[in-house]
Amino acid sequence: MPSRINPSILAADFANLERELGRIRTADLVHVDIMDNHFVPNLTFGPPVVSRLAQVSPLPFDVHLMIDNPERWAPGYAEAGAFSVTFHAEATTNPVGLARKLRSIGARAGIALKPGTAVEPYLELLPEFDQVLVMTVEPGFGGQSFMPSTMRKLKTLSETVRKSGLDVWLQVDGGITEETIAIAAEAGADTFVAGSSVFNAADPAAQIARLRAAADE
Numbered sequence: 001m002p003s004r005i006n007p008s009i010l011a012a013d014f015a016n017l018e019r020e021l022g023r024i025r026t027a028d029l030v031h032v033d034i035m036d037n038h039f040v041p042n043l044t045f046g047p048p049v050v051s052r053l054a055q056v057s058p059l060p061f062d063v064h065l066m067i068d069n070p071e072r073w074a075p076g077y078a079e080a081g082a083f084s085v086t087f088h089a090e091a092t093t094n095p096v097g098l099a100r101k102l103r104s105i106g107a108r109a110g111i112a113l114k115p116g117t118a119v120e121p122y123l124e125l126l127p128e129f130d131q132v133l134v135m136t137v138e139p140g141f142g143g144q145s146f147m148p149s150t151m152r153k154l155k156t157l158s159e160t161v162r163k164s165g166l167d168v169w170l171q172v173d174g175g176i177t178e179e180t181i182a183i184a185a186e187a188g189a190d191t192f193v194a195g196s197s198v199f200n201a202a203d204p205a206a207q208i209a210r211l212r213a214a215a216d217e
C-alpha cells in the first residue's frame, strides 16, 4: 500500500494558512499539532482556528493532541470534522473509552507514544484504534532530529498488526526527511508526518513527491 504523507502546519506560515494549505494539496492529510503548554512546553492553536481552517482545507485533518485532559477537548475536534484525532497515551487513564467516543462521532481514533513510552501495554488495545503515532522526537517543537531508538517500537507494532490482520495505520512524527523516512518505512511505518522538510522546501509539492518516493523505495 502506498505511503501517506501528512505535512504538519506547525511549520507553515501562520500569517497565510489558507495559502499554505493550497501548497500541499498533493499530500494525503494535513497534520494539525495542538499544544497546551502543560503536556508540552509550547502553545499552538485551539478548536475555533481548527474548525475554520477545516472549512477551507482541500485535504482532511489529522489532529495530534499534545494536551492534558484530552477527554475534555478531543471530541470537539472530531465534531469539527477532523478525519482522525490522536491523543497521547501518557495523558489519559482511559484510552479505550476516549477512542470509542471519537469513533462514535465518526473520527478515526489514534493513540500517540512519546519516545520513552513502552508500546507493550498498548498492543492488546490495538483493535480499539485506527492508528498509532510513534513519536520520533520529544513532542513540543518542529525541526528536531529523528530518534532511531524509537524504531524498535515500530517493528513490534508492525509485527503485531500483521499477525492480527488488523487495519491500523502506523504513523511517525518528528524529524522526517528523505533519509529518515526510508528508515521508518523499513521499520513498518506507513504514515509520515513532515513539518519543516515540507514547508521549508522551495516547492512543497515536489518535496512531498520526493518523500513519497523515498518511503516507497
Ligand code: DX5
Residues within 6 Å of the ligand: 008, 010, 011, 031, 033, 064, 137, 138, 139, 140, 141, 142, 143, 144, 173, 174, 175, 176, 193, 194, 195, 196, 197
Ligand atoms: C512535534 C510535532 C510534529 C512537528 C514535526 O511535537 O508533533 O508534528 O510538527 O515537525 P518536523 O517535521 O519539523 O520535525
Ligand code: ZN
Residues within 6 Å of the ligand: 008, 031, 032, 033, 064, 173, 193
Ligand atoms: Zn505532530
